[in-house]
Amino acid sequence: MLYRRFAVAAVAAGVADGSVVRRQSASSSASSNLPDYYVTKPELLPGPTPTGVPAFLAETNPAPFVGTTYIPPQPLETQVPILGQVGNDESIYHYHGQLSHYFPASSSFGVDEYPLPENASIVQLNMLSRHGSRYPTKGAGVETLANRIKNYTTGVSGDVTFTGKLSFLNGWKYKLGEEILVPVGKQELFDSGVLHQYMYGHLNPNNGTKIIARTTTQDRMLMSAEYFMAGFFGLDWTSNATLVLARENLTGTFNNTLAGYYNCPNSNKAVNLGGTNATT
Numbered sequence: 001m002l003y004r005r006f007a008v009a010a011v012a013a014g015v016a017d018g019s020v021v022r023r024q025s026a027s028s029s030a031s032s033n034l035p036d037y038y039v040t041k042p043e044l045l046p047g048p049t050p051t052g053v054p055a056f057l058a059e060t061n062p063a064p065f066v067g068t069t070y071i072p073p074q075p076l077e078t079q080v081p082i083l084g085q086v087g088n089d090e091s092i093y094h095y096h097g098q099l100s101h102y103f104p105a106s107s108s109f110g111v112d113e114y115p116l117p118e119n120a121s122i123v124q125l126n127m128l129s130r131h132g133s134r135y136p137t138k139g140a141g142v143e144t145l146a147n148r149i150k151n152y153t154t155g156v157s158g159d160v161t162f163t164g165k166l167s168f169l170n171g172w173k174y175k176l177g178e179e180i181l182v183p184v185g186k187q188e189l190f191d192s193g194v195l196h197q198y199m200y201g202h203l204n205p206n207n208g209t210k211i212i213a214r215t216t217t218q219d220r221m222l223m224s225a226e227y228f229m230a231g232f233f234g235l236d237w238t239s240n241a242t243l244v245l246a247r248e249n250l251t252g253t254f255n256n257t258l259a260g261y262y263n264c265p266n267s268n269k270a271v272n273l274g275g276t277n278a279t280t
Contacts, residue, residue: 054201059122099142101133101184125200129192131224132185135177146174181220181227189224193231201232204240211241216248216258 093100116122136142151157153170162169181189204211215225222245229237246256254262261267 054204054206055198056122056200056202058125058199059116059202099136101182102188122200122203125196125203127196129189129224129228131220132181132188132227134181134185134220135179138178142176143174150174179218179220181223185220186223186227189227190231193228193233195231196228197232206240210239212244213241214244214246214258216246216256218248221248221258 094103148157149169149172152160153162153172213225213229215221222243225243226237229241229243233240246258247254248256248259248262256262
């Protein structure tokens with residue numbers, strides 16, 4: 001109930017004076033005439049704020065572990081029954097093919113974990129991550145299929161009426177976006193940042209210096225990097241990291257090791273597939 005009251009109060013404040021939010025983000029200095037209860041930076045009455053020693057589970061955790069080494073959260077749930085379901089731990093989201101968001105395979109996935117050898121230590125981490133779960137690529141097969149169904153049910157390519165369990169297709173509309181992160185994709189990268197803080201946080205000196213992080217200019221890449229940083233450092237991650245953007249552009253020549261397909265002419269051709277194609 002307390003949470004609900006807070007949420008309603010916050011919404012009401014935003015509706016009552018839309019300029020409050022803009023002034024809050026524009027200035028948080030002592031000279032601002034903004035009421036104290038709207039000021040979030042600097043914190044006026046933060047209470048005790050000592051921070052514990054950063055975790056270092058990557059070096060201190062015993063091994064081997066029982067079961068999988070990483071289990072991502074599963075916020076997506078539904079009570080819709082799955083026709084032909086054989087397992088009790090599956091959901092409809094496991095049956096979306098390439099459209100399913102990431103989840104660990106039940107078998108044949110991961111690597112064996114071993115403790116560090118005696119007197120060994122971890123002194124550096126270089127981490128490369130893929131972006132989070134996203135909408136389909138523009139013009140991908142799922143969009144093509146949706147347009148084809150629409151053309152048949154609206155008379156463009158014929159006159160088709162679906163019946164039975166497929167009758168919902170008669171008025172179905174394709175509503176997916178294109179290529180940017182979906183909400184669970186944002187959470188995946190935030191949670192990854194939290195996980196890496198627990199695993200390797202001890203490596204960050206937290207002495208005022210900044211690490212260098214790199215990503216590309218596409219929205220889903222940039223957002224993935226920022227959500228990871230927020231998970232690792234917190235919302236003030238810009239005080240701890242400098243994010244360098246590598247241009248991902250068809251025009252011009254840019255040194256971009258994170259998106260090499262714009263640098264190598266053969267990267268999107270059959271020769272890139274290997275096998276017999278390698279000789280063409």
